[in-house]
Amino acid sequence: xxxxxxxxxxxxxxxxxxxxxxxxxxxxxxxxxxxxxxxxxxxxxxxxxxxxxxxxxxxxxxxxxxxxxxxxxxxxxxxxxxxxxxxxxxxxxxxxxxxxxxxxxxxxxxxxxxxxxxxxxxxxxxxxxxxxxxxxxxxxxxxxxxxxxxxxxxxxxxxxxxxxxxxxxxxxxxxxxxxxxxxxxxxxxxxxxxxxxxxxxxxxxxxxxxxxxxxxxxxxxxxxxxxxxxxxxxxxxxxxxxxxxxxxxxxxxxxxxxxxxxxxxxxxxxxxxxxxxxxxx
Amino acid sequence: xxxxxxxxxxxxxxxxxxxxxxxxxxxxxxxxxxxxxxxxxxxxxxxxxxxxxxxxxxxxxxxxxxxxxxxxxxxxxxxxxxxxxxxxxxxxxxxxxxxxxxxxxxxxxxxxxxxxxxxxxxxxxxxxxxxxxxxxxxxxxxxxxxxxxxxxxxxxxxxxxxxxxxxxxxxxxxxxxxxxxxxxxxxxxxxxxxxxxxxxxxxxxxxxxxxxxxxxxxxxxxxxxxxxxxxxxxxxxxxxxxxxxxxxxxxxxxxxxxxxxxxxxxxxxxxxxxxxxxxxxxxxxxxxxxxxxx
Numbered sequence: 001x002x003x004x005x006x007x008x009x010x011x012x013x014x015x016x017x018x019x020x021x022x023x024x025x026x027x028x029x030x031x032x033x034x035x036x037x038x039x040x041x042x043x044x045x046x047x048x049x050x051x052x053x054x055x056x057x058x059x060x061x062x063x064x065x066x067x068x069x070x071x072x073x074x075x076x077x078x079x080x081x082x083x084x085x086x087x088x089x090x091x092x093x094x095x096x097x098x099x100x101x102x103x104x105x106x107x108x109x110x111x112x113x114x115x116x117x118x119x120x121x122x123x124x125x126x127x128x129x130x131x132x133x134x135x136x137x138x139x140x141x142x143x144x145x146x147x148x149x150x151x152x153x154x155x156x157x158x159x160x161x162x163x164x165x166x167x168x169x170x171x172x173x174x175x176x177x178x179x180x181x182x183x184x185x186x187x188x189x190x191x192x193x194x195x196x197x198x199x200x201x202x203x204x205x206x207x208x209x210x211x212x213x214x215x216x217x218x219x220x221x222x223x224x225x226x227x228x229x230x231x232x233x234x235x236x237x238x239x240x241x242x243x244x245x246x247x248x249x250x251x252x253x254x255x256x257x258x259x260x261x262x263x264x265x266x267x268x269x270x271x272x273x274x275x276x277x278x279x280x281x
Numbered sequence: 282x283x284x285x286x287x288x289x290x291x292x293x294x295x296x297x298x299x300x301x302x303x304x305x306x307x308x309x310x311x312x313x314x315x316x317x318x319x320x321x322x323x324x325x326x327x328x329x330x331x332x333x334x335x336x337x338x339x340x341x342x343x344x345x346x347x348x349x350x351x352x353x354x355x356x357x358x359x360x361x362x363x364x365x366x367x368x369x370x371x372x373x374x375x376x377x378x379x380x381x382x383x384x385x386x387x388x389x390x391x392x393x394x395x396x397x398x399x400x401x402x403x404x405x406x407x408x409x410x411x412x413x414x415x416x417x418x419x420x421x422x423x424x425x426x427x428x429x430x431x432x433x434x435x436x437x438x439x440x441x442x443x444x445x446x447x448x449x450x451x452x453x454x455x456x457x458x459x460x461x462x463x464x465x466x467x468x469x470x471x472x473x474x475x476x477x478x479x480x481x482x483x484x485x486x487x488x489x490x491x492x493x494x495x496x497x498x499x500x501x502x503x504x505x506x507x508x509x510x511x512x513x514x515x516x517x518x519x520x521x522x523x524x525x526x527x528x529x530x531x532x533x534x535x536x537x538x539x540x541x542x543x544x545x546x547x548x549x550x551x552x553x554x555x556x557x558x559x560x561x562x563x564x565x566x567x568x569x570x571x572x573x574x575x
Contacts (some may be wrong), residue, residue, distance in 0.1 A: 130537035211397035215512030
């Protein structure tokens with residue numbers, strides 16, 4: 001009897017853990033199906049209401065709620081998608097070619113470049129926010145997709161990961177390619193890129209989420225409502241967090257903000273976990 | 282590791298490196314150098330002239346009782362977030378790694394919060410703990426506990442710690458799980474045969490073997506608490522009430538972006554860079570050692 005009971009303890013703790021993570025999401029989902037007055041009164045029921053369609057269509061397309069003006073979700077969604085995609089694709093592209101250069105060539109100043117890239121690992125944008133903003137402002141890139149993304153595109157982690165992987169490609173493959181008369185670019189396109197498929201997929205998931213979730217940088221570098229991203233937009237809607245908010249729209253927008261990154265993680269879990277754990281090494 | 286066979290091309294490697302190096306120079310090295318330069322200069326209000334003042338900016342910052350408070354809050358916040366998120370993750374990972382039914386489902390259900398932005402985690406927590414609209418926030422008040430994190434500094438700090446840790450648990454969970462799976466079953470089974478109970482097996486075998494993972498996560502979580510939790514704090518409390526939840530990054534943002542104090546903000550940036558570089562360097566030394574062991 002005691003044995004059976006102790007066997008249940010892990011399940012109980014894990015279920016509790018899952019509930020702690022699921023409960024806030026559940027409340028938000030439910031909230032997005034009620035009207036703002038019910039939520040504002042604090043009497044949100046724990047079962048779905050009937051306002052879901054209305055809330056989501058209003059959040060998606062309208063520029064104004066009952067109490068305040070907003071950037072519509074369709075604008076913010078597009079901005080966030082563009083930002084996350086440019087960051088993910090851009091980082092992968094420039095990292096894979098620089099890792100290729102460092103791994104497959106010997107040339108003067110090779111280690112200088114390598115260490116320079118390596119250093120960026122140590123300086124997240126948050127710690128040098130003001131001078132980076134100044135550079136972007138001087139270049140006239142405020143309120144543009146370029147300003148939003150390019151400063152976040154250099155990535156030591158991705159470069160190191162690709163370099164590490166490239167060093168495991170056997171020398172014989174290069175010899176064979178050389179004998180076949182293939183040059184460095186040909187080898188890159190025909191051999192290295194196809195071999196890197198899994199790494200690229202894994203990194204894409206991580207970097208897409210990294211880009212989608214950016215907060216401080218977009219907050220500083222964009223001012224116009226047209227350039228607002230989902231994560232910034234949803235926190236701006238809340239303002240002071242008092243009861244006089246369009247809570248129904250806020251909760252619907254929160255749900256839409258979470259949807260793309262959560263979908264990416266759940267659908268690509270295998271690659272995503274592999275990418276994370278590989279980055280450690 | 283060195284390659285024997287290489288491509289010999291004089292120009293191509295430079296071309297391949299060019300985009301990465303350009304972005305790094307313009308958006309990393311140059312701003313970092315600027316921060317260092319600004320931190321030892323004092324500018325007039327219009328930014329027209331600047332004067333070299335040695336360490337005056339640093340002196341001003343480091344003797345400012347406000348800044349020391351911010352430093353203290355950051356330490357409390359970072360340590361609390363790190364301990365809480367790592368402890369919870371380790372417990373859940375050990376349980377999910379044991380031979381129980383539905384382990385796969387538990388793993389998926391615990392991994393997804395990784396996808397949430399820190400700021401979105403803050404929004405979710407607000408929906409639960411807001412004293413006006415939140416289920417638990419109202420519940421606490423109904424039970425006679427005066428709960429309002431918008432007025433009470435201690436409660437505000439608790440809120441940001443919980444929201445920031447909540448989001449980080451899944452990341453730690455993934456790494457602990459990977460670390461646990463790398464431990465050979467035979468070692469644990471041998472201990473089991475020798476009569477060691479689960480708790481003893483954990484502390485004498487599993488935990489020491491997990492130490493590289495634990496150390497790696499310790500550094501990652503500290504850097505996370507330092508840098509990435511800006512969104513959590515900005516969305517939830519705006520550094521308030523008073524300055525109860527103002528961390529170092531938040532202060533850099535306030536002084537630099539909102540109050541436009543370039544010298545002071547740059548000096549703070551430099552202090553932060555030193556802290557983050559130190560943390561990363563420690564991590565790399567350690568990872569290096571781990572490679573030698575393997």
